[in-house]
Amino acid sequence: MSEQQHRGAVIGPSIQIDGTLKGDEDLLIQGKVEGTIELKKNSVTVGESGEVKADIFAHSIVVEGQVEGKIVGSERLVMRKTARVRGTLIAPRVMLEDGARFNGTIDMDPEAEAIKSAFAGQSTKPNPPQAQPSTASAPKSGSSPAGSADRS
């Protein structure tokens, strides 16, 4: 996301911040941040040039750059194809673009203690899933890749 497209605060590419960031507006990070980012009612975007070593707590989070730490989104979390992430992601909805690199844990359980405690008093329960994997339904023919022969 470019700074022109973004409405809210911007940490530019030449800026480095160590410490705790708090506020009530959306934030785009193109610089370096170490510490903690708490924008629990707003969105945080780590832009392609952003380098974050921090725990992030926000309503929604988009990662296009590098993040190391715990990322907690009460609504949703998006990892773009340019994202390089190491750590723990906790959000009821997680979307990922192929190409993103990730090592760690993605917790999509809305009942997870971590998300409940981080956003105490706010609803984090997503809408019920519209569709479930159809594997629970009647078996389909040719369910293994073509040409398979069950030898079990």
Add this chain to the structure above:
Amino acid sequence: MFEQAVSGLDLEQRVVVLDLGTIRSGTVDLFAPYRCRLDIIDLPNTLPALAAMEDHDERRACLSKLFDAHAREPLDLILCWNLLNYLGRDEIHQLIELLAPRFQTTTRLHAMMEYASPLMPATPGHWIPDANARLHASQVDEEQIESPRYKPKELERIMPQLAPERTVLLGNGLQEYLFRPKPAQS
């Protein structure tokens, strides 16, 4: 077979899935309707570093470090698509040793192994599940190397904590496995 493993998961209960491959959107989307914790250890991208280590202890330390970062929550499903072909016997043995403390009776490990062909792609391809838990191969390396062609009996010897629950020989020459922990290990 993978469909069978996924259909055994309970939508109402918390499930813990460990993916030993590179994260793909299809995997995240497949498990999103569940109360799911998805652990990702991107071993395919660690393989070049592992291969460069000549010392056995150094490789062991590298693998241990990857697993130390993860919590000890018991596993329901382990995704090991095509990876074991690219690991030596010692590394497979160590990998399963590192995973074993997180096994429970219901844990299943789903793997794809080269079986029929003496050659395989030089680097692990990606397997992407669709919404019906059917797997689709992508990004297959055209360069080929010799395949280890591990036999089922040999795998049982290398991985003494696991026993094959089902095996399927696929039309493309791959052997598909669903392993379960042996009772003594669960």
